[in-house]
Amino acid sequence: MALIDRIKAKARVDVKHIVLPEGEETRNIQAAVKIVKDGLAKLTLLGNPEKTRQVALETNTDVSGLTIIDPATSDRSEDYAQALYEIRKAKGMTIEQARELVKDPMYYGVMMVKQGDADGLVSGAIHSTGAMLKPALQIIKAKPGMKTVSSCFLMEMKDKSFGKDGVMIFSDCAVIPNPTAEELANIALGAADSARSLAEMEPKVAMLSFSTKGSAKHDNVTKVQQATAIAHELAPELELDGELQLDAAIVESVGQLKSPGSAVAGHANTLVFPDLQAGNIGYKLVQRLAGAEAYGPVLQGIAKPCNDLSRGCSVDDIVATVAITAVQAQG
Numbered sequence: 252m253a254l255i256d257r258i259k260a261k262a263r264v265d266v267k268h269i270v271l272p273e274g275e276e277t278r279n280i281q282a283a284v285k286i287v288k289d290g291l292a293k294l295t296l297l298g299n300p301e302k303t304r305q306v307a308l309e310t311n312t313d314v315s316g317l318t319i320i321d322p323a324t325s326d327r328s329e330d331y332a333q334a335l336y337e338i339r340k341a342k343g344m345t346i347e348q349a350r351e352l353v354k355d356p357m358y359y360g361v362m363m364v365k366q367g368d369a370d371g372l373v374s375g376a377i378h379s380t381g382a383m384l385k386p387a388l389q390i391i392k393a394k395p396g397m398k399t400v401s402s403c404f405l406m407e408m409k410d411k412s413f414g415k416d417g418v419m420i421f422s423d424c425a426v427i428p429n430p431t432a433e434e435l436a437n438i439a440l441g442a443a444d445s446a447r448s449l450a451e452m453e454p455k456v457a458m459l460s461f462s463t464k465g466s467a468k469h470d471n472v473t474k475v476q477q478a479t480a481i482a483h484e485l486a487p488e489l490e491l492d493g494e495l496q497l498d499a500a501i502v503e504s505v506g507q508l509k510s511p512g513s514a515v516a517g518h519a520n521t522l523v524f525p526d527l528q529a530g531n532i533g534y535k536l537v538q539r540l541a542g543a544e545a546y547g548p549v550l551q552g553i554a555k556p557c558n559d560l561s562r563g564c565s566v567d568d569i570v571a572t573v574a575i576t577a578v579q580a581q582g
């Protein structure tokens with residue numbers, strides 16, 4: 252069974268409540284209908300119900316079974332404003348600003364998740380990555396024990412000899428532009444969690460670089476070496492090795508040659524890139540040139556699941572992201 256079908260099957264077992272803040276947008280509306288019909292999640296769309304119904308009518312979509320909440324008139328808004336004010340007052344937010352902000356579906360949706368009225372959030376078909384990330388980072392924050400929220404892509408290769416039956420985790424490809432060594436170690440731990448919870452595989456984590464075990468000397472290499480040491484300290488049981496070049500990480504013969512005795516080299520299923528430029532370019536190369544399926548970015552290390560969509564996303568992309576978010580919400 253394909254990875255996304257396994258994730259959807261898991262989502263159906265323990266149905267979670269996901270909020271879509273972009274509830275007046277055509278693809279979100281069409282995806283919502285599909286998701287509810289497929290039993291993947293309980294859904295709430297945010298927006299003006301009249302507007303949502305009008306958009307649905309134009310595309311012949313029946314939204315009669317969907318819950319639509321208008322943040323501008325919701326009777327939960329005052330509670331959310333008070334809670335938001337409490338969370339952000341130390342940062343200078345006033346109650347008036349909080350009341351204004353929760354009228355914005357993005358903030359309202361994040362507050363639904365924060366207050367336990369929804370289990371997760373999916374957004375980004377019309378908003379930038381930053382527009383969704385900022386409220387999620389400011390309000391929901393990193394999960395206990397994690398300092399850094401980051402992201403991964405679930406990659407499904409055509410060549411099933413890589414990773415676990417072709418499935419690999421690539422991280423971080425969307426959040427932290429230039430991580431410190433400590434942040435990079437946190438990215439590795441978040442990616443290991445994602446490997447277990449979403450890909451159901453025991454992670455073998457490669458800390459990638461242009462150097463393998465000191466073959467090159469540069470500040471960028473030193474950072475990956477330091478991150479490797481920190482990750483070993485934070486999670487001594489985790490199978491993690493670095494610094495490794497990509498070929499040493501995923502090709503057995505090269506791994507044995509360059510990092511003999513390593514349990515990870517040559518068999519890595521979880522790739523941690525040294526920075527966002529490498530990670531973002533890396534996943535797109537594999538997606539475009541090798542024809543891999545790429546699901547994400549999936550936020551990891553966050554206290555409750557919130558996930559971003561690409562603005563070019565399709566209805567099926569939204570359905571898949573909601574299923575992934577629902578599985579993350581299962582814990």
Ligand code: ACO
Pocket residue numbers: 342380381384385388389392393398399400401424425426427428531547548
């Ligand atoms: N983990 C945990 N908390 C964080 C993180 C993080 N990675 N980053 C920021 N925060 C917190 C900050 O501590 C701050 O909290 P506070 O206000 O309570 O003190 C809050 O989030 C906001 O921080 P800012 O510094 O205002 O936010 P910043 O300007 O750093 O923006 C963002 C954060 C939006 C994640 C930024 O790093 C960013 O834009 N990243 C790149 C996103 C992107 O464009 N990705 C590529 C496209 S996606 C794709 O191609 C798939």
